[in-house]
Amino acid sequence: MNPSTSFSTRSQAMGPSAIRQVLKFTGMPDVISFAGGLPAPELFPISELRRAADAVLRDDGVASLQYDASEGHLPLRQWICAHLDRTVGIQAAPDRVLITNGSQQGLDLVAKVLIDPGDIVLVENPAYIGALQAFRAYEADIVGLPMDEEGVRIDALGEFLRTSRRRPKLLYLTTNFQNPTGLTTSAERRRHVAALAAEFRLPVLEDDPYGELRYSGPNIRAIGSIPEARDWLYLGTSSKILSPGMRVAWLVVANPQFYERLTLAKQSADLHTSSFTQRLVWQFVSQSELYDAHIERLRAAYVRRRDVMLASLSAHLPEGSSWTRPAGGLFLWLSLPQWQDSTELLQECIAQKVAFVPGAPFWVGRDVRNTLRLNFSNASEERIEDGIARLGRAAEAALV
Numbered sequence: 034m035n036p037s038t039s040f041s042t043r044s045q046a047m048g049p050s051a052i053r054q055v056l057k058f059t060g061m062p063d064v065i066s067f068a069g070g071l072p073a074p075e076l077f078p079i080s081e082l083r084r085a086a087d088a089v090l091r092d093d094g095v096a097s098l099q100y101d102a103s104e105g106h107l108p109l110r111q112w113i114c115a116h117l118d119r120t121v122g123i124q125a126a127p128d129r130v131l132i133t134n135g136s137q138q139g140l141d142l143v144a145k146v147l148i149d150p151g152d153i154v155l156v157e158n159p160a161y162i163g164a165l166q167a168f169r170a171y172e173a174d175i176v177g178l179p180m181d182e183e184g185v186r187i188d189a190l191g192e193f194l195r196t197s198r199r200r201p202k203l204l205y206l207t208t209n210f211q212n213p214t215g216l217t218t219s220a221e222r223r224r225h226v227a228a229l230a231a232e233f234r235l236p237v238l239e240d241d242p243y244g245e246l247r248y249s250g251p252n253i254r255a256i257g258s259i260p261e262a263r264d265w266l267y268l269g270t271s272s273k274i275l276s277p278g279m280r281v282a283w284l285v286v287a288n289p290q291f292y293e294r295l296t297l298a299k300q301s302a303d304l305h306t307s308s309f310t311q312r313l314v315w316q317f318v319s320q321s322e323l324y325d326a327h328i329e330r331l332r333a334a335y336v337r338r339r340d341v342m343l344a345s346l347s348a349h350l351p352e353g354s355s356w357t358r359p360a361g362g363l364f365l366w367l368s369l370p371q372w373q374d375s376t377e378l379l380q381e382c383i384a385q386k387v388a389f390v391p392g393a394p395f396w397v398g399r400d401v402r403n404t405l406r407l408n409f410s411n412a413s414e415e416r417i418e419d420g421i422a423r424l425g426r427a428a429e430a431a432l433v
């Protein structure tokens with residue numbers, strides 16, 4: 034480093050993502066990776082997207098290559114409004130939908146317009162690392178709230194709101210098939226959260242990249258659909274249902290002043306999301322038969338992979354471990370015996386050519402060593418079985 038470079042205090046609060054670090058190693062072909070949240074590569078609808086790309090360039094070529102509005106491509110925003118109404122019960126107008134460069138940018142923009150150094154952000158504990166990274170970059174004071182099988186514990190949220198001398202700026206929740214635990218917030222819990230947040234004027238950011246990937250049970254309506262909900266924001270993305278490489282996501286904002294500020298923040302960040310990929314996503318999703326068939330294909334493949342992973346864990350993990358059984362999404366969460374350290378286990382697993390993400394960096398303000406996150410969407414059923422057997426052997430070896 035050039036000794037004359039003096040970085041901002043903010044940049045010193047930025048740390049590397051534990052996931053990105055493990056991903057460096059998982060690119061090797063003989064490694065079985067349960068680390069990233071990567072979709073199955075063989076399920077990308079490449080020929081359909083080739084046709085969609087042709088149609089975009091044929092019918093809307095100039096606009097798809099030109100600068101665009103910061104808010105995003107209007108037909109895509111209209112489709113999102115209709116889709117959210119149908120799937121999660123949110124009723125929003127297109128002028129409350131901001132297209133972002135992945136939902137990761139949505140997290141960054143919300144943090145940018147809301148957080149001054151030292152402001153409190155409430156999150157589930159454990160929580161998605163990328164959100165923690167975004168909030169930390171703006172020097173938030175992040176407070177983790179305990180969870181149970183139904184999501185964030187409402188008693189803990191209520192107590193914090195009633196007793197804290199400082200008013201928190203934001204509550205961040207991943208309500209469907211949470212990253213990392215796979216847990217889903219129940220309908221009742223969502224109603225309680227909406228009521229409490231309204232009482233304490235607390236904005237709620239609901240991050241929902243996985244809601245469409247439900248393998249059993251009915252959809253649960255979003256917090257933003259609950260009549261008591263006031264200052265809510267909802268993040269959706271095409272990353273897990275179409276392609277993370279296209280970087281097209283949407284932030285829906287109840288409060289018009291909040292929306293305006295977010296749009297200005299987006300302008301200064303990147304002017305707008307790619308005109309071309311927005312139209313490409315729209316071409317694909319607006320053909321409802323194509324879209325529905327694709328989602329069905331993903332669900333059918335992922336539910337089998339989840340079941341293979343659950344069966345393999347039962348067969349190969351030594352006694353004393355437990356894991357979640359998610360009803361959707363891409364991840365499950367494994368708890369090893371209390372005394373076992375998943376970061377040490379990862380070293381042994383890397384020697385066995387299998388990878389996962391240790392749980393420690395997902396925890397906020399708690400030193401929990403014995404948890405880890407497993408992704409089940411990326412590897413084939415055979416490799417899942419093989420990889421979990423290797424993980425089981427490594428965990429067994431650590432016992433002696």
Ligand code: PMP
Pocket residue numbers: 070134135136137138161163207212240242269270271272277281282
């Ligand atoms: N939020 C959550 C909970 C996630 O799991 C992810 C991706 N792993 C993201 C946001 C970011 O997704 P993207 O930027 O690709 O839309």
